[in-house]
Amino acid sequence: MTNELIQNLSVDCVVFGFDTNTKTLNVLLIKRYLEDEKTNQPLVDDYVLTGYHVYQNESLDDSATRVLKELTGLTGQYKKQFKAFGDPNRLKNEKDLIWVENQRFNVRTITIAYYFLLKTEDVDVSNNTYQAKWHPINQLPKIGFDHKQIILEAYEDLKTKCLSEPIIFELLPDKFTINDVQDLYESILNIEIDNRNFRRKVINKKYIIPLDEKQVGVSKRPAQLYMFSKDIYQKIYQKSYLINI
Incomplete structure (x- = not known):
């Protein structure tokens, strides 16, 4: 079976990392940028979570693991599936529609959200092809789609989880x-x-x-x-x- 995409099902991954130097909890985001072909003016210029469509022949967990590996090269990290996001209007912001049309995505896409915990020093962002960058959780940049909502809900889950399980040691x-x-x-x-x-x-x-x-x-x-x-x-x-x- 070929790796055929499920056009209206995706995974989005909130990647948390703790910087022991700045003492900040950070989120790894990738650059989303698109220029007008005629004027070279930016049509879309912001950040989003790493994510992609699920393949027909893979599980949701496998899809999330694949997405993280493509971004960071890492496998075996702590991950948790925490919520599905399926609002019919989640991709219908003006700039999101421009991006969706350019990428030929399905505007009615349901995403399954995961969060990962890893050490910031394990990720080399200097030569990352996705222009990935760590951002403090309390200083998030302009974010596309509904990804800010996904990040904040992942963060709330992390705050609860860290009091009952030793997951913080995944960040240290x-x-x-x-x-x-x-x-x-x-x-x-x-x-x-x-x-x-x-x-x-x-x-x-x-x-x-x-x-x-x-x-x-x-x-x-x-x-x-x-x-x-x-x-x-x-x-x-x-x-x-x-x-x-």
């Missing part, structure tokens, strides 16, 4: 400090956390393992490094808040 380096964990929670939840109380709760978790290593290349006093043990977590897992912020 393999070796991290307790401050890194706190910074990430504060970035996702948009709150301030008491440092002393948070540190005590984190280091008491059996699945957060202290290493015989400290930070290197820092101007201040180097901090203790830790790692997350998925094996230990799965053995002691209970349906309760991960850190009880």
